[in-house]
Amino acid sequence: MKVLLVEDDQFHASYMEDVLVESLPEVTQIFHAANGLEAEREARAMAIDAVVMDLRMSQRNGIEAAQTLWQERADTRILFWSNYADEAYLRGISAIVPEDSAYGYLLKTAPHDRLRLALRAVLVEGQIMVDREIHRLQRRTASPRNTLDDSEFAVLVDLGLGLQDRMIAERRGMSLRTVQNRLLSLYDKLGVEDATDGDTPINKRVRALNRALVTRTLNVETLETAERDFEQWQAGRA
Known part of the structure; x- marks a missing residue:
């Protein structure tokens, strides 16, 4: 399985690569992109199966890039990985995800074990997984x-x-x-x-x-x- 890691922060990118290697023996290659535009080019050129996608990036954010990837290949599995639990992000993801496609939304502060679980659930098993912490933070600011x-x-x-x-x-x-x-x-x-x-x-x-x-x-x-x-x-x- 080819995985594209889209992350503009080198520390987070290195950490995620280590977790991918540790958690998913199914991964054969890991490619990198620093922003949404690079992600679109890499996914297109390398026939990417699965993506770990940051949300806040220059030159096309994660939702815009994901929309393009899903338009070109609806079965691409995408785990969104972000510091932010904005309702706007969850609403934006829900609006673009193709029917029956697998996706997840996880905070970067999630524990190591939860991250491993999310990677397997979304990228390998094709499940939909939104971290309960995201829902909890949204409930704190909304009724x-x-x-x-x-x-x-x-x-x-x-x-x-x-x-x-x-x-x-x-x-x-x-x-x-x-x-x-x-x-x-x-x-x-x-x-x-x-x-x-x-x-x-x-x-x-x-x-x-x-x-x-x-x-x-x-x-x-x-x-x-x-x-x-x-x-x-x-x-x-x-």
């Missing part, structure tokens, strides 16, 4: 009532791009009233209605983005990807 559905999240992303309601409606194929209803729902779920400063009015759109970033519902990588997608949409619209 069931503020979980966004897909359409609310799409409006939130466009809010982060600075789009006005009419542009969001056109981009997402919604009516203007639907966008405005989604905004009201966002304000409620993110706690904006309760976030007042005495009688001083607040900008609810800005406050919603603040809350989304604090709770890791959104992150910088998600907005960077959204910006590129928006530019492509504008080009097609023109």
Whole structure:
């Protein structure tokens, strides 16, 4: 089995290589990439079977690279390995993973034994495995009532791009009233209605983005990807 290790930190890359060699005798070759663009080239050139993928990297983040890999080879098994338990990452992964494909999401702080278990479960056995620690950290910053559905999240992303309601409606194929209803729902779920400063009015759109970033519902990588997608949409619209 050929494994591609995508990691821009040399310490983490060396550690993961050692664990791969120790844990998976099925691995015949380990290739390296320092960012998402390199990962796409290596996976394409070497017919990679399985990938260990960092999430925060320059020149295409892990989710963007994974999307390309899965588009070209849907049966590629990918273990995402990150310092961050952002809801935005888990949502982004869920949105791109092909049906019946194997993937995992593990924190870099996970114990050695859990890492070994995740590597075997995802890369060899083809299971889906999201570390319970990720769910635990998400529950710490979120409550069931503020979980966004897909359409609310799409409006939130466009809010982060600075789009006005009419542009969001056109981009997402919604009516203007639907966008405005989604905004009201966002304000409620993110706690904006309760976030007042005495009688001083607040900008609810800005406050919603603040809350989304604090709770890791959104992150910088998600907005960077959204910006590129928006530019492509504008080009097609023109």
